[in-house]
């Protein structure tokens with residue numbers, strides 16, 4: 001438990017959390033939508049500070065990040081809770097349910113986590129992932145500051161639903177983001193996630209302006225966000241606002257949690273890959289056995305520069321500065 005940042009006193013005994021665009025009013029003894037930020041005697045607390053739901057080393061490609069130290073591994077940490085209610089959540093056991101005895105679960109101080117992270121000398125940093133890290137902001141920031149001192153990279157895997165002020169603070173310690181852009185309509189965000197699209201677009205623009213590394217994931221769900229016109233609009237927006245070098249991961253959906261639509265077809269994934277490639281230089285397909293959308297090609301000369309097979313990665317066509325060995329084009333900035 002730790003006193004939260006970003007809140008103000010509300011009406012009567014309420015407090016108002018200002019961390020994410022929900023701006024929850026929280027009554028005495030209650031938690032906000034994320035279930036882990038609680039009003040206790042008129043102060044707001046993060047109830048899960050120090051609690052770890054999952055921890056381990058993952059390939060960086062699993063986040064997914066394909067242009068940030070490709071082929072490396074990263075120490076990855078999850079906590080509990082989420083500020084969204086996605087019906088298709090793949091990690092709902094930790095995001096949508098918080099154990100009643102959460103305080104009795106495994107606890108790790110930032111210092112203990114650093115010891116674990118540094119135990120593997122090939123590890124490049126710490127990823128805040130598995131559930132939405134924005135909602136355990138104070139714990140994430142404490143770990144991220146400890147990681148910076150150890151010269152480790154910080155990677156945030158997020159839905160992007162955060163207010164500008166805490167985001168600016170997060171940007172100071174973060175090296176790379178993967179942001180889930182779940183669809184491109186307010187209707188989808190409202191009915192499928194209980195949030196809004198516009199703040200996520202603002203987050204993406206803010207990250208881009210900061211110069212921090214950014215990749216985007218879009219989960220394609222049969223019958224829900226697979227409209228060609230909306231997808232084309234989304235890709236155009238990414239190319240126009242964030243740049244045509246923005247990395248986009250199209251991820252295949254499988255039925256899970258409260259969503260029972262059939263899995264996304266291989267042909268739809270490949271069609272959408274082709275649409276995205278018309279505007280963006282780096283598009284990948286995830287969660288799928290397909291020869292399409294796995295490798296990285298130089299957008300200038302077409303040479304294959306990174307080979308991938310599941311989470312195995314071979315950087316064959318880049319020099320040590322991330323430039324194509326055939327034409328000198330800068331493909332990857334972090335190698």
Ligand code: SF4
Pocket residue numbers: 017018019020021022023024031032033034035037082083134135
């Ligand atoms: S972080 Fe949680 S408590 Fe705060 S506004 Fe968002 S959902 Fe509400």
